[in-house]
Amino acid sequence: MTRVIAIANQKGGTGKTTTAVNLAAGLARGVDNGKRVLLIDADPQANATAVFLGVAFAAGPRQPGADTVYEVIMGNAEAEQVIKTVKLDASERSPEASLDVLPAHLELAAAELELVPAFERERKLRQALEPILDRYHFVVIDCPPSLGLLTVNGLMAASEVIIPVEPGFFPLIGLRLLQRTIEMVKRANPALRISGVIPTMVDRTALTRDTQDQLAESFGELLLPTIPRRVSIGEAHAAGQDIFAYDGRGESARAFAHLLKEVIRRG
Numbered sequence: 001m002t003r004v005i006a007i008a009n010q011k012g013g014t015g016k017t018t019t020a021v022n023l024a025a026g027l028a029r030g031v032d033n034g035k036r037v038l039l040i041d042a043d044p045q046a047n048a049t050a051v052f053l054g055v056a057f058a059a060g061p062r063q064p065g066a067d068t069v070y071e072v073i074m075g076n077a078e079a080e081q082v083i084k085t086v087k088l089d090a091s092e093r094s095p096e097a098s099l100d101v102l103p104a105h106l107e108l109a110a111a112e113l114e115l116v117p118a119f120e121r122e123r124k125l126r127q128a129l130e131p132i133l134d135r136y137h138f139v140v141i142d143c144p145p146s147l148g149l150l151t152v153n154g155l156m157a158a159s160e161v162i163i164p165v166e167p168g169f170f171p172l173i174g175l176r177l178l179q180r181t182i183e184m185v186k187r188a189n190p191a192l193r194i195s196g197v198i199p200t201m202v203d204r205t206a207l208t209r210d211t212q213d214q215l216a217e218s219f220g221e222l223l224l225p226t227i228p229r230r231v232s233i234g235e236a237h238a239a240g241q242d243i244f245a246y247d248g249r250g251e252s253a254r255a256f257a258h259l260l261k262e263v264i265r266r267g
């Protein structure tokens with residue numbers, strides 16, 4: 001069975017893309033050797049696409065023929081034709097690997113409106129993935145910071161949701177709304193479950209400690225290993241690399257490796 005993991009939180013900047021990029025890359029790198037992994041960028045900001053295919057692809061003028069998840073969702077291209085295979089650089093601790101990416105472009109923003117009158121508008125991504133799903137052991141979907149149709153398409157296509165949460169009071173308030181949305185989607189996609197909550201950008205402040213206490217209280221066993229706040233995480237994005245290539249020996253890579261193991265274990 002393919003595990004389709006949506007990384008979702010309607011709050012902006014909680015570490016969704018960072019989680020999606022490094023989880024997908026880590027899985028592809030052979031923590032689970034030989035398994036194919038697909039990363040889907042479902043966010044019009046196209047940040048995950050920018051990491052692996054460059055900013056020009058994600059946000060520059062559209063190249064002729066460079067279809068993206070937009071065409072796939074709108075039914076104008078097959079996922080198979082749009083997916084790009086990217087090479088992940090080797091590092092001291094990780095062998096070279098390849099990752100499939102279903103990329104986005106800024107124009108995906110239009111889909112949020114264009115989908116409104118469409119028949120089965122919440123199922124577009126799910127339907128588009130059906131023909132290729134069994135090629136992959138893992139599909140990781142980077143959702144946008146909203147509870148709109150793109151996120152709902154991500155949740156409808158998924159078998160599980162992982163929620164990254166940054167320290168603070170506001171992020172906790174938003175979680176109720178997200179849980180309600182997930183419950184609603186579950187009526188149409190009963191297989192969907194929350195498989196984990198990741199405290200991200202963790203530092204030594206009292207706010208981080210409070211947030212973690214509250215998350216532990218609300219989510220208990222669902223709490224996944226934490227990701228520390230480290231400059232290298234942003235630097236890796238800018239370098240177009242996952243954390244394992246950028247700083248394979250660093251604390252951030254170790255944290256993601258730990259997270260990865262736990263995600264695999266809970267499958």
Ligand SMILES: Nc1ncnc2c1ncn2[C@@H]1O[C@H](COP(=O)(O)OP(=O)(O)OP(=O)(O)O)[C@@H](O)[C@H]1O
Pocket residue numbers: 011012013014015016017018019043045047143144145200201202227228229230231233234235237
């Ligand atoms: N653990 C971390 N340590 C330091 N910086 C981080 C960490 N995680 C993410 N960041 C930085 O915080 C910003 C937001 O992270 P990211 O883009 O992953 O969040 P997001 O939830 O995908 O945002 P959006 O809601 O806009 O899609 C980025 O600039 C990223 O580089």
Ligand SMILES: [Mg+2]
Pocket residue numbers: 016017018043045047142143144
């Ligand atoms: Mg993002």
